[in-house]
Amino acid sequence: MERTKPYNRRDFLDGGMRMSLALGLGGVGGLLLSNSTGEDWVWQIDPFKCTQCGRCADECVLTPSAVKCVHAFDLCGYCDLCGGFFLPDANDLNTGAENQLCPTSAIERKYIEEPYFEYVVNEELCIGCSKCVKGCSSFGNGSLHLQIKHDLCKNCNVCAIARLCPSDAIARLPASEPYLVKGDFIESESTRSE
Amino acid sequence: MSTIKNRLNLWGNLILVLCLTAWNATSFAQQRFPKPDFESGYVQPHPTTPEPRALWLEYSDVLVLIIVLALAAWFVFKRRSRRGILWVSVFALAYFGFYREGCICPIGSVQNVALSLFQPEYVISLTVLAFFIIPLIVSLFFGRIFCAAACPLGAVQDLLVYNPITLAPWVNKSLGLIPYLYLGLAVLFAATGTDFLICRYDPFVGFFRMDASFLMIVLGVSFLLIGLFIARPYCRFLCPYGVLLNWTSRFSKWHLTITPAECIDCKLCENSCPFDVIEQPTTSQSIRKTKADTRRFVTYALMIPLLVGTGAYLGGKSHVFMSGAHPDVELAELLITQPEVENDPDNIDVQTFLASGKTMPELVEAAVNIRREFYTGSAILGGFLGLVLGFFLINQVIFSTREIYEPNKGNCFSCGRCMDYCPVGKEPFLT
């Protein structure tokens, strides 16, 4: 494959340039190595920073968005009059779509016992619009909140929503701890602050 | 996302932490609606939290990259088989393109590298670093093997080369300057934590994901349609990683050769390259030209400092405009020039800012800091582009004598098409 020709000045210069490029690459590589991790990063929403602007539904590269509403049942009051389920001016507290806040009727309301109701998010239907989150945070306990679901998320090099999130709520997390689900989050947060 | 933003958020965070601690203290004892004590034996469900892709799979991607590159090098150098290269590239398209959905790719990793170098709080993953550096090292030894067979973006275009036309050399060369600009902008935007341009405007990732905005689909389809006639347009006239590969490949230790032995100047390969990178033997005419061009060479060489200076000046001038791409600067500008937007309930960014408790001076300070970074960055970018232009001009008047048909080592993708045209060593067909 190598042609047999005399070693000339061109080869010499090429060799020199090759060495310098190799050194340059090595330098950059070494510098980066000193600031590297064997872990991987994933994107996640900090539910305490999220201000429910609604961009999560529109700005994800996927349609429907990889962002879904997650219910931290631990924090839920199981209210009959659920701020995340019913429109503020709902006529009737029944599951008619015209009374629901969720544009896709993704929240399933189930009677448990007097006077409590369970609310489960159907992720197949949820588009991550944060309407229910806003309702639940304003009128309820804030148990409904948004999370990026990692079975759906493409883990884009830069999350398309993160750039546009007005509250800077989306950041990289180590892939070994990929969620900030509210219930768990409070525990770890309080142990940290103690 | 960026330091500055973080700096800006410091107060916000502090307030948030204070609120959180206050909220923690009360949240369990005193929720707005306390959690009920169920009597019916109701068992509380748990929210599902599906795991992201396993870490070992990320490392196996690196392994696949190495295997693909090794296999492709073997097909280029040992087997000299275009067909082999083609099948490896089909595999790479299937794996890195459609299975891995185009992410992470070495082209985009340039930005992760820039971000990690300039904003050390972003700690780069080893896998991303490997994707950045392995193809460059390989190209230092074997040429642009990565472009030949491992790049999914290259492969999708390469498969659609239908009837390539020959571009006028000056068009080809001038368009070849765009990648330098794109690389410079991408690094500047990544280093300042503004945006990852390369990923956002990747025209093909939409095909891999089978999901993209309308605009990006139009862009992707037009690239593919143009690619039917102007072969691999993204690779030649946009790809920022191609700039780096061009540099390393130009000085590679070994490189694909058109002929397996001695070139007999039969001219059969002359038009075989769809990318117009085969250089012809120098004629006595062009050598005469060389002597006449000595003066131009000197002029261009003397112009380089001038070009760099002008570039840096113009770059510095453009920093106000460029920094507007950063969301914080954009918001600050908007609030200063059009204070009435404060009353626009539909402007989410403004309303969120007003409700966040951050003050205007904080925002302005953050924006000013970003703008300062942009000033330095744009000036360097301008100087760099001036230098590129200077070398480009000088290259127009340098003729190295060549006796044989050879691919230009910097621009050749090592796709192997031209090898099939060379009659040397294929005696049965000649006689």
Ligand code: SF4
């Ligand atoms: S973009 Fe940010 S603030 Fe808006 S809903 Fe998503 S996480 Fe919340």
Ligand code: SF4
């Ligand atoms: S209101 Fe929006 S975020 Fe909540 S469940 Fe429905 S689609 Fe999901």
Ligand code: SF4
């Ligand atoms: S990383 Fe990509 S796929 Fe995941 S939520 Fe963000 S934009 Fe959507």
Ligand code: SF4
């Ligand atoms: S190997 Fe290089 S010179 Fe030959 S056809 Fe491919 S790109 Fe052109």
